[in-house]
Amino acid sequence: xxxxxxxxxxxxxGESLRLSCLASGTIFSFGTMGxxxxxxxxxxxxxxxxxxGGSTNLGDSVxxxxxxxxxxxxxxxxxxxxxxxxxxxxxxxxxxxxxxxGTARGSYYEYDYWGQGTQVTVSS
Numbered sequence: 001x002x003x004x005x006x007x008x009x010x011x012x013x014g015e016s017l018r019l020s021c022l023a024s025g026t027i028f029s030f031g032t033m034g035x036x037x038x039x040x041x042x043x044x045x046x047x048x049x050x051x052x053g054g055s056t057n058l059g060d061s062v063x064x065x066x067x068x069x070x071x072x073x074x075x076x077x078x079x080x081x082x083x084x085x086x087x088x089x090x091x092x093x094x095x096x097x098x099x100x101x102g103t104a105r106g107s108y109y110e111y112d113y114w115g116q117g118t119q120v121t122v123s124s
Contacts, residue, residue, distance in 0.1 A: 001025045001113045005094045008118030011084055015122075019079040021094030021115060031097040031110060033070055033077040037090035037120075044093065048079060062088075084122045091117040 007019040023030060034049030048058045048068035056068050067080040077094060094115040099108045 001096070001098055001111070003094050003096055003113050003115035005092065005115040005118040008092060008120045010121045010123065012124050013085055013122055015084055016080070016082045017084065017120060019081070019092055019094075019118060019120075021077045021079075021096070023075040023077075023094075023096045023098075023113070026098055028098055028100050029072075030075055031099045033094070033096045035068065035077070035079045035092055035094060037088075037092045038117075039087075039090040042090075047092065049095075050077060081120070084120075086122050089120060089122050091119050093117045 001023060002025045003021060003023050005019060005021045007017060009017060011017055032049050032051050035047040036044050037047050038044040046059050047062055048056060048066055050056045050068045050070050052072065058066060065083045070077045096113050098111045101108050
């Protein structure tokens, strides 16, 4: 499975960016897809996740500014980031979970894949 992010860049505070992530290389479906970020010298933190059914979970620091969405046909997940702040500066990583059917009826295995990350810098 290949995971490729795009859409990062340099913006000024208050501006918007939209990140895209495309997953490919499998015939199986994807479960939860999401975005995480890692600022310099800090741990990787959750930004937002979305299940295959569309249920979302957003981090407290972004829930009133960011929106996550997905396209199950394209195996894509998007992160719309509005009213960006300098503290949003980080490398943003896309995570996808591939769901592979197991041998037992109704069972499946989950495999987690990550992209290489895209830099988002918010600065005046």
